[in-house]
Amino acid sequence: MTDTAGPTDTPTDPGAGTDAAGVLRPPAEQAFADELAALERLDDRPRPPKWRLSPWAVTTYLLGGTLSDGTVVTPKYVGARRLVEVAVASLATDRALLLLGVPGTAKTWVGEHLAAAVSGSSRLVVQGTAGTAEESIRYGWNYARLLADGPSRDALVPSPVMRAMQAGRLVRVEELTRIPADVQDALITILSEKTLPVPELDTEVQAVQGFNVIATANNRDKGVNDLSSALKRRFTTVVLPLPATLSEEADIVRRRVASLGAALRLPADLEHLAEVERVVTVFRELRSGVTADQRTSLKSPSATLSTAEAISVMTNGLALAAHFGDGRVGADDVAAGLVSAVVKDPVQDRIVWQEYLETVVKDRREWSDLYRACRDLDPA
Structure with missing residues (x-):
């Protein structure tokens, strides 16, 4: 791109004048x-x-x-x-x-x-x-x-x-x-x-x-x-703080996943990303050490569980849905990325995750599919 306000790009400015077409992530x-x-x-x-x-x-x-x-x-x-x-x-x-x-x-x-x-x-x-x-x-x-x-x-x-x-x-x-x-x-x-x-x-x-x-x-x-x-x-x-509310963080994740999906040409239905709110809820609860209703205290894993990691989980789920599913992201598509994001320490984090699955996810009826998908990955 031509710099119209500052100095003209010179050979010492890497990438100056390059064509963005086909670049995975242009500046x-x-x-x-x-x-x-x-x-x-x-x-x-x-x-x-x-x-x-x-x-x-x-x-x-x-x-x-x-x-x-x-x-x-x-x-x-x-x-x-x-x-x-x-x-x-x-x-x-x-x-x-x-x-x-x-x-x-x-x-x-x-x-x-x-x-x-x-x-x-x-x-x-x-x-x-x-x-x-x-x-x-x-x-x-x-x-x-x-x-x-x-x-x-x-x-x-x-x-x-x-x-x-x-x-x-x-x-x-x-x-x-x-x-x-x-x-x-x-x-x-x-x-x-x-x-x-x-x-x-x-x-x-x-x-x-x-x-x-x-x-x-x-x-x-x-x-x-x-x-x-x-x-x-x-x-x-x-x-720069973490997003203040669930809806704000979910909106950020939804926007970025849609943008990345388009850039990566993933043939998935971007209008149906209902899993975003569940992934963000899991991250926020484990990050804060308490469930959203403030009723149950939780152990926090060693992982950061940032918004960027939630975006990665959803993008991976989008790829799975696009190439191995019906194009609509479901619990089976996000489960593997979710477990991978939470369990960084194979001993301590696994204990934290298993407790969260059994005390929180299992008791949420509307999350039964997510519970089964996560348990199928680690049935022990």
Whole structure:
């Protein structure tokens, strides 16, 4: 997609100009190109420097709505509007944004769509792992040129962060707390001084307007590589919660499963996804440790049982129904995915699951088919 608000895509922008046809999951700026173009065309509000859309339009892109010309913008995130407004407002200042939450609360999804709406590109990404090196944050070297010619600009290999600084774009840092603490600290000067020193060349890279950082972190990783207080101070932290109600979570799952089913060309009846509410109910009850009517206390498994996992269970069920059934998702189609999602520890989680089946699922008459399907998978 052509970037009409920010800098023109260059060869250092991976995937620039590629055709989305046939791609399993195109980046947000390609998948929702029509919506972004409509918002850009109708957006008459003030835009921060280098932003493709105004903060209002970015928020509308995330939360959905109907534009003045009748264009329907689909919601990318279902949740409190104020959370999104705080996140967008932070990016419009010089403070970086940290999206925090348990697994499956759409942190990466929100970060990708924010980058697509603000910068026109979501593909400047640092993927945090235990093996992420400082070069991923700062810069590396082409060692063949380095050995041949010594330190030079041609030998320098810019990181996604450096490229974002030079182009005035957003860069995403995924799973920040998975990155070793000493590598995390390479962000401090970048975020506070908006510069990246290159002492080998006796120079520095200065960030141009439009540059900022969106980081994500899993709050279940607390204690893995905690952020230093100096780094925390440079972020506005927005906690993305799990959906507040059953209907809200079921709606999210239904929307995503329908979208994935269409993308994967699964020939199933997407109008009949009655199993969604049951799967979401199971997840919410086991997650909270109590049944929906608050009458029965439950043990919780080690699994996160996030909304993202519910989407995976339903998508797998959709595939089973499409290829091995009548196209209508039923209890037999979701049972295997449900058991797989809950039972991560073959000993402790299996006990939790069996107790839930016998004390809750079995007693719900309308769930008798689900009980039988799950018991058939593990009749012991």
